[in-house]
Amino acid sequence: MTTVLEARGxxxxxxxxxxxxxxxxxxxxxxxxxxxxxxGAGKSTVIxxxxxxxxxxxxxxxxxxxxxxxxxxxxxxxxxxxxIYQDLALADNLDPGLNLYLGRETTHRILGIPFVATTExxxxxxxxxxGLGIAIPDPSAPVRxxxxxxxxxxxxxxxxxxxxxxxxxxxxxxxxxxxxxREVMALIExxxxxxxxxxxxxxxxxxxFAAADRIIVLARGVVAGERRPSETNDEEIVRMMMGAxx
Amino acid sequence: xxxxxxxxxxxxxxxxxxxxFLIGILAFFELYARAETGQTFLFRIYNMQSIAIAASxxxxxxxxxxxVIVAGQIDLSIGFTTGLSAVVMALVVRAMGPDTGWGAVxxxxxxGIFAAVVVGLxxxxxxxxxxxxxxIGTLGTYGIARGGALIVAGGATVSIRSDExxxxxxxxxxxxxxxxxxxxxxxxxxxxxxxxxxxxxxxxALGANRASVERAGVNVKRHLIWLFIISAVTAGVGGLVYxxxxxxxxxxxxxPILLYAVAAVFIGGxxxxxxxxxxxxxVIGAFIIAVIQFGLVFSGLPPYWQFVAVGxxxxxxxxxxxxxxxLTGAQS
Numbered sequence: 001m002t003t004v005l006e007a008r009g010x011x012x013x014x015x016x017x018x019x020x021x022x023x024x025x026x027x028x029x030x031x032x033x034x035x036x037x038x039x040g041a042g043k044s045t046v047i048x049x050x051x052x053x054x055x056x057x058x059x060x061x062x063x064x065x066x067x068x069x070x071x072x073x074x075x076x077x078x079x080x081x082x083x084i085y086q087d088l089a090l091a092d093n094l095d096p097g098l099n100l101y102l103g104r105e106t107t108h109r110i111l112g113i114p115f116v117a118t119t120e121x122x123x124x125x126x127x128x129x130x131g132l133g134i135a136i137p138d139p140s141a142p143v144r145x146x147x148x149x150x151x152x153x154x155x156x157x158x159x160x161x162x163x164x165x166x167x168x169x170x171x172x173x174x175x176x177x178x179x180x181x182r183e184v185m186a187l188i189e190x191x192x193x194x195x196x197x198x199x200x201x202x203x204x205x206x207x208x209f210a211a212a213d214r215i216i217v218l219a220r221g222v223v224a225g226e227r228r229p230s231e232t233n234d235e236e237i238v239r240m241m242m243g244a245x246x
Numbered sequence: 247x248x249x250x251x252x253x254x255x256x257x258x259x260x261x262x263x264x265x266x267f268l269i270g271i272l273a274f275f276e277l278y279a280r281a282e283t284g285q286t287f288l289f290r291i292y293n294m295q296s297i298a299i300a301a302s303x304x305x306x307x308x309x310x311x312x313x314v315i316v317a318g319q320i321d322l323s324i325g326f327t328t329g330l331s332a333v334v335m336a337l338v339v340r341a342m343g344p345d346t347g348w349g350a351v352x353x354x355x356x357x358g359i360f361a362a363v364v365v366g367l368x369x370x371x372x373x374x375x376x377x378x379x380x381x382i383g384t385l386g387t388y389g390i391a392r393g394g395a396l397i398v399a400g401g402a403t404v405s406i407r408s409d410e411x412x413x414x415x416x417x418x419x420x421x422x423x424x425x426x427x428x429x430x431x432x433x434x435x436x437x438x439x440x441x442x443x444x445x446x447x448x449x450x451a452l453g454a455n456r457a458s459v460e461r462a463g464v465n466v467k468r469h470l471i472w473l474f475i476i477s478a479v480t481a482g483v484g485g486l487v488y489x490x491x492x493x494x495x496x497x498x499x500x501x502p503i504l505l506y507a508v509a510a511v512f513i514g515g516x517x518x519x520x521x522x523x524x525x526x527x528x529v530i531g532a533f534i535i536a537v538i539q540f541g542l543v544f545s546g547l548p549p550y551w552q553f554v555a556v557g558x559x560x561x562x563x564x565x566x567x568x569x570x571x572x573l574t575g576a577q578s
Contacts (some may be wrong), residue, residue: 083461091451091458093521098447103462105444115442239252 002029004166004197010059011089019045020223032188032198035206037218038241043201047168051083052076064165082159083168088151090143096136096154097122099143100161128157132187156187163208166197173207185210205234217241264513264530264567275541295423302429306484307500307507309436310477312528315511317473318453318520319380324481327365328500329359331485334393336404336495339411351410355486362482363475365391370471395497405494411434415490425487432480437525438532453520506535509556513563
């Protein structure tokens with residue numbers, strides 16, 4: 001296996017508050033690493049340091065052999081790290097195609113004047129979604145008409161389409177019903193089979209055990225432990241999430 | 247949802263409601279005119295031109311405003327941006343002396359538009375860089391543009407004598423009044439911008455969810471500044487047309503039109519929360535208002551009724567929009 005991402009000694013201080021004290025871990029290609037932890041454990045801060053929304057106070061992130069620390073969020077995305085936030089960051093009034101291509105729309109020229117290639121992007125989006133096992137009944141309808149699982153699929157399709165090598169997902173099943181949670185879990189499996197590395201943030205134990213190849217438990221800004229799902233159980237993970245109090 | 251057949255029948259009806267409404271009021275005035283005077287209302291060149299010119303004056307403010315509203319913002323300063331451009335153009339024409347030809351008039355127009363761009367930049371800076379809510383920020387520049395126009399004009403109307411400027415405001419090209427041609431070309435340009443360019447896609451996305459465009463790597467601040475510049479420029483062109491039509495620039499040239507421009511955008515299907523609206527809708531909205539204005543005068547009713555009528559149409563437009571959402575199951 002090849003390592004896609006290595007975070008070493010990450011630390012983030014906000015004023016007097018040290019949100020992340022010392023976090024190191026690696027993600028292999030095609031592997032799903034779950035960052036588990038209670039609220040305030042530092043999960044969100046860690047992923048924001050990886051996606052370059054925050055600059056670490058100390059520590060470095062290497063991705064695909066290059067140093068990412070200090071780069072812009074755009075440069076990080078260009079390098080192949082796609083972050084899917086809880087709110088999905090979709091434009092609800094646009095169709096799946098435009099959402100898939102948002103910020104990177106294709107155009108074609110008529111008499112030298114550029115026109116956004118809406119139909120082409122729509123067809124491409126339907127194809128990519130089909131590859132994920134998701135059929136969209138009306139590809140021209142705005143994404144607000146879609147189900148939670150389908151919307152999640154569009155966010156994931158965006159990552160696949162732009163050839164992300166690492167996808168970060170923040171609580172992807174938090175707002176979904178049970179069948180849609182299963183859909184998302186299936187999507188994660190497909191991403192893995194394409195060799196994409198995944199960092200999944202969750203504090204939902206069934207999700208953690210369903211998706212993870214490795215579980216990294218954060219508590220109070222440090223790595224409290226690292227386990228493979230087969231070597232551990234719910235109880236131990238919860239105990240680690242509660243941190244040093246035990 | 248989409249499985250509801252009742253809704254799917256109603257949906258096209260609702261999206262076409264402004265067309266139906268426009269045809270309805272045209273039919274109403276036509277029947278009224280025939281019954282009262284035995285003459286046609288609509289099929290007279292003079293009436294058609296008057297309605298089109300009134301609609302053009304509204305449109306010049308409403309076109310750029312449509313883009314701003316689609317992006318979820320508002321621009322209240324346009325009324326006095328129009329006035330500022332009108333006054334500045336008149337002052338430059340006057341400074342160059344009478345009968346100086348097209349060169350001077352075009353120069354004056356460029357300076358007038360430059361004044362508008364300054365207001366647009368100010369709006370953009372306030373909203374995009376200083377994060378001032380656009381309702382408040384542009385209310386501030388509304389005052390600044392108003393005062394600025396009155397100060398440079400010395401509080402008076404700046405009259406000019408220029409055949410070129412007059413022909414810009416009152417001439418016609420193949421029977422179509424020049425202001426209508428100008429508004430038509432700008433409407434085409436804005437329609438292209440909003441529906442066929444990446445800029446337009448980002449404008450819709452910005453109105454729906456700012457985070458979506460930000461995380462897609464679009465420079466949202468720069469985008470907002472451009473939107474306010476476009477809004478100021480179309481309003482500024484409105485000022486140039488005003489100065490041409492009346493051979494005078496007045497600080498309050500656009501002030502009575504501001505409300506109509508806002509109304510045209512909302513009648514045309516835009517929403518205060520952003521993410522919705524089209525140039526086609528705004529054009530129809532402007533024509534609805536122009537027909538009401540001209541129709542009421544034509545019918546011999548006291549002109550003040552036009553304010554009441556336009557007010558009622560705005561309320562109807564919002565009610566239709568709300569029931570459309572309810573009936574077709576769209577969430578807003």
